[in-house]
Amino acid sequence: MITNFRDLGGLKTRNNQTVKSNRLLRSGELYQLNENDIKLLRKHQLTKIVDFRSEREISEHPDTQLEGTSYLHIDLLGSTDTGSASLDDFVKLDDFSQVSSYMETIYKELILDESVQNGYKRFLNTLMFEHGSTIFHCFAGKDRTGIGAMLILEILGVSREDIYTDYLKTNTSRKQANEQMIAEINKQHSLSDSQKSTLLIALEVKKEYLDSAYQIIDSQFGGIDNYIKEIIGWSKEDIDQFKTYYLN
Numbered sequence: 001m002i003t004n005f006r007d008l009g010g011l012k013t014r015n016n017q018t019v020k021s022n023r024l025l026r027s028g029e030l031y032q033l034n035e036n037d038i039k040l041l042r043k044h045q046l047t048k049i050v051d052f053r054s055e056r057e058i059s060e061h062p063d064t065q066l067e068g069t070s071y072l073h074i075d076l077l078g079s080t081d082t083g084s085a086s087l088d089d090f091v092k093l094d095d096f097s098q099v100s101s102y103m104e105t106i107y108k109e110l111i112l113d114e115s116v117q118n119g120y121k122r123f124l125n126t127l128m129f130e131h132g133s134t135i136f137h138c139f140a141g142k143d144r145t146g147i148g149a150m151l152i153l154e155i156l157g158v159s160r161e162d163i164y165t166d167y168l169k170t171n172t173s174r175k176q177a178n179e180q181m182i183a184e185i186n187k188q189h190s191l192s193d194s195q196k197s198t199l200l201i202a203l204e205v206k207k208e209y210l211d212s213a214y215q216i217i218d219s220q221f222g223g224i225d226n227y228i229k230e231i232i233g234w235s236k237e238d239i240d241q242f243k244t245y246y247l248n
Contacts, residue, residue: 002037003028004170007044011166022133024246026149028141028174029053031061043065047132050123052076052144061139061208073100074122076144077106079115099202103143107209110147111216117231119149120155124232124242127152131245134240142170142205147213151232154224155239156246163210170205178203189223 005028009021022045030049033041050072051063062073110116127134138144146167153163182199184193191199214224221227228234234242 001034001178002030002040004145004150004173005040006166006169007171008153008166008187011153011158011162013247016110017157017158017243019153019156019158020246020248023131024149025128025133026035026141026145026221027137027141028145028177029057029134029137030063030066030135033064033066037061038064038066039114040186044135046135048126048130048134049134050074050134052119052123052136052138052148054078057139067213071232072126074119076116076119076138077109077113080109080113090158091227092190099198101211104212106143106211107147108216110144112220120148121232123148124151124234126139128238128242128245140170140174140203142174142203145211146170146205146210150210150213151228152246154227155234155242157243164207167205167210168207174203 005046006026006027007021008024008026009019011019013019025041025044025046029035031217042230045067046069048070049063049066051058052074054075055075058073123136136148149166153166178200181203182191182196185199186196217224217227228239
C-alpha cells in the first residue's frame with residue numbers, strides 16, 4: 001500500500017506561478033501496491049520511479065512493477081555511516097536522545113556527504129531531461145525524500161513556509177501507517193512503552209530536522225542558491241529551464 005503520497009503540483013511560487021500537477025510526486029516505498037494504489041498512480045500519469053533506498057531495503061520490500069514506467073535506483077545513503085534511514089535502523093534506538101542524535105547525523109549526511117550530493121545531482125538532472133510524471137521515494141518518504149522535495153521546491157521558487165508545510169505533512173499522512181507498523185513490530189518483539197514512543201518519534205519528521213539542513217547549507221555553502229550552483233552544478237539558465245518544465 002502506498003503511504004505518504006502527495007503531488008507537489010498546485011504549490012505557488014513567490015512570483016505567483018504554480019507547480020504543474022502530475023509531474024512531481026513523492027511517497028514512501030511502493031511495496032505490494034493494491035489496485036487502488038495503481039489507479040492513483042495511473043491517474044497521475046506516472047512515467048518514472050526514482051527509488052532512494054538501499055539494496056537491502058529494496059530486497060526486502062521491492063517496488064511493485066508498473067507497466068509503462070521506468071525505474072531509477074539512487075542509493076542515497078549507501079556510502080554513509082548510517083547506511084540508510086530504514087525501519088531496522090530505527091528499531092535499534094533505545095531512547096529519545098539516540099533518536100535525536102541519529103536524525104541529526106542523517107540530515108548532516110544528506111547535505112554534506114559527497115555520495116549523497118552526487119545522488120541528488122543525478123536525481124535533479126534526471127528531472128531536467130525527462131519531463132514526464134516522476135515519483136520519488138525512500139522507505140517512509142520523509143527524510144531522503146523530504147530533502148529531495150525541498151531542493152526541487154527551492155529551485156522552483158516556492159516559499160520557505162510552504163516548503164516546511166509540505167515537509168511536515170508527513171506526520172499526518174503517515175500517522176495510520178506508523179501506528180500499524182509499531183503494532184506489527186510489537187507482536188514480534190514485545191516493545192516496552194518507552195520503545196514504542198521512541199519508535200514513533202523516529203518515524204515522524206520535526207521542524208528542527210529541516211532547520212538543521214538549512215543551517216548546514218547556510219554555514220557550509222552560504223545559502224541554498226550557492227548549494228544549487230556548487231553541488232548540483234546548475235547555472236541560472238539551467239534553473240530557468242527547469243522552471244519552464246515544471247511551472248505554469
